[in-house]
Amino acid sequence: MVAYVNDKIPDKLIMGNPILELHPELLVSPVRNIECDFIREGTGEDNYGKEVEDIFIIDIEKPREKCEGKDSFATLPRKLQEKFKDTVKNDLGKLDTDREAIVEYEIYIKDGKRPPRQQAYRLSPKLGKVTSNLINELLDNTFITPSKSPYSSPIVLVKKKDASYRLCVDYRALNKVTLKDPFPLPRLVLENWSG
Structure with missing residues (x-):
């Protein structure tokens, strides 16, 4: 994708070839190249009507500084560091395997429904390696264990501000197919605390 920057347009906007062919007066010599890491496609139909077939609206921001190797806890204000020093850590640490499970929870499936057993979402080789590393770290620290459950939900990688990834599960x-709990625990706890 080639993008041109035009300082005569008051809004931040990248125009593609269809627009530039319709309005050649907008095409000036390129001021600079822009390297796009992630592009989110949007629609301009509300603002520009239906006369133009394809409009891609992209917000241009300065690239965020990558925090690889930095201690993200150290970037918090001192007051928060002091308040959460016992609960927040950058590394997972090992879970105490001798300890009994604190919470056990049963999931009840609606009548006539089967437990979902979904295949994993396709990942690029780069994200596959990231996923493998995250899962191995969780296994090594005993936060997860191998399972032969009849249930299976795919994982999703969510990019964090520091360009690392968070492992999530698409449930x-x-x-x-899950029966809703008529008395969810958080609501009961809040009702007991009210005054």
Whole structure:
């Protein structure tokens, strides 16, 4: 993708070839090149009507500084560091395997429904390596264990501000077949604390 920067337009906007072909007066010599890491496609139909077939609206920001190797806890204000020094850590640390499980929870499936068993989402080789590293770290620290459950939900990688990834699980298919708890624990706890 080639993008041109035009300082005569008051809004931040990148125009593609279809627009530039319709309005050649907007095309000036390139001022600079822009390297795009992530592009989110948007629609301009509300603002520009339907006369133009393709409009991609992109917000241009300065690249964020990568925090690889930095202690993100150290970037917090001192007051927060002091308050959460016992609970927040950059590394996972090992979970005490001798300790009994604090919470056990049963999931009840609606009548006539089967537990969802979904395949993993496809990942690029780079994200596959990131996923493998995250899972191995969780296994090594005993936060997760291998499972032969009849349930299976795919994982999703979510990019964090520091360009690292958070491992999440897509439980939407499971939520569709799960019986809702009529007395959810957080609501009961809040009601007991009210005054």
